Amino acid sequence: MVGKQRGVGYEAIADILRSRIASGELPAGEKVPSENDLMEAYGVGRETAYKALRLLRDDGLTVSRQGAPTRVRKFEPIRRYANERLSAEVWGNGTSMWDIDVRDEKAKVTDVEVTRLESSSKVAAALNLTRGEPVVRRSRRYLLDGKPILRAISYLPAKIADGTPIAQPNTGPGGIYARLADLGHAPAMFREEVRVRMPTKEEKAQLKLDRGTPVIIVVRTASTAEGQAVEVNEMTMDSASYILDYAINA
Amino acid sequence: MVGKQRGVGYEAIADILRSRIASGELPAGEKVPSENDLMEAYGVGRETAYKALRLLRDDGLTVSRQGAPTRVRKFEPIRRYANERLSAEVWGNGTSMWDIDVRDEKAKVTDVEVTRLESSSKVAAALNLTRGEPVVRRSRRYLLDGKPILRAISYLPAKIADGTPIAQPNTGPGGIYARLADLGHAPAMFREEVRVRMPTKEEKAQLKLDRGTPVIIVVRTASTAEGQAVEVNEMTMDSASYILDYAINA
DNA sequence: CAGTGGTCTAGACCACGAT
DNA sequence: TCGTGGTCTAGACCACTGG
Structure with a gap:
């Protein structure tokens, strides 16, 4: 006291x-x-x-x-299996990665926006481009039971994505990874960086976060077998809605 | 307003x-x-x-x-490379996993406590034991520049750890994973579960957390090639001090 | 419309850090 | 010692929800 x-x-x-x-x-x-x-x-x-x-x-x-x-407060997080999600078998078979997390149900993707812009220095560095080189930006939110739980923004080099389904709102079965594979840029390796902090005002609003709820920032970089980065995806997740699960071999 | x-x-x-x-x-x-x-x-x-x-x-x-x-506020998180940390080459060569994170320096392990107790139902489930079966509990904190950034509590089946260096405060070069390997229980697979929430009062005190700092809870389960769980490690991390890094193959 | 959370003030006192 | 953050009250008003 x-x-x-x-x-x-x-x-x-x-x-x-x-x-x-x-x-x-x-x-x-x-x-x-x-x-x-x-x-x-x-x-x-x-x-x-x-x-x-x-x-x-x-x-x-x-x-x-x-x-x-x-x-x-009630907690009912869903489990996100990073390795299963990202295995080639999943997107290779046209299964949406989303189905892995939330087996059946009413999960919905909303607010899909596809734009084309010049890369910021951060994005350029992640994709191994020279700054300003054009990229395709795909942003979307995921809703579970009407509640937004994730906002994701992907960037892909325009020289790969231009004129392909990747630059369309609907990318077709298997999503952008399947399309990248079609184009000869199949992702073989992913890296995920995980950061945690309290949300900004905008994040609070977009994810309808209760007070006292941190956000998890996951930045994923997808690379081909040759080591070329082909996508970087920045995800902002409601920490009350997620448990992340990673598998690692010794 | x-x-x-x-x-x-x-x-x-x-x-x-x-x-x-x-x-x-x-x-x-x-x-x-x-x-x-x-x-x-x-x-x-x-x-x-x-x-x-x-x-x-x-x-x-x-x-x-x-x-x-x-x-x-100043942020200066360190990067924790999960895959490199857990590769057999690291602990196989007697390198402390800690060295991977914070290359050189003044990082210190403190408050090492080793006890032997009956397993809780949670721990028993994780290690595939019957509840109450004895386990060795190893707890410790890690300090960086005098600031605590991580508290870790490991549990191992007593039937494996009893009478071995694992039940001693100092486990020797390579740590408990090298000792497990010596005993024929070399870990081959790890799973890490990542949760995020605001800290409890105790966690605030133990990690000397500033207000507005979430904690990251990582529960790691180490398993042998045969799929037998041999260790479960619950880590509580200062989210302002860490960026987690995971690598995943498609 | 009663009850609940949320905001605000003016004034007071306390604990602590830097000087 | 002075300035700073931290706690507290009593009273007031507002915004919203739920029965």
């Missing part, structure tokens, strides 16, 4: 609620005591009660919307 | 500061306007100014300590 001498502080109150959640006394989806409840129970002012609830929310333990009671 | 009708809200103030940081006007390490500055500049009360600064801090953009001015 720092600050005020006598009485409970908002961190102490938050701690009590935290442990009630951890113990299962307050299960997922359950209402948490309201500000009024806390004011009465601990003899604190409204702002202090609010701060206690805010702490929980910022730690990702609860969700709160104006007007509605604060509730214990 | 929600809430109060007239004037700037704390989110608006935070946004202004955010963009000043993003634009580079306030570079890493630079002082951010103080509460008093903000009160005067925007004509708001102290609590409102405080909330603006708090938001930035909770978004991981700044660091603040009592007494000292709030400053723009």
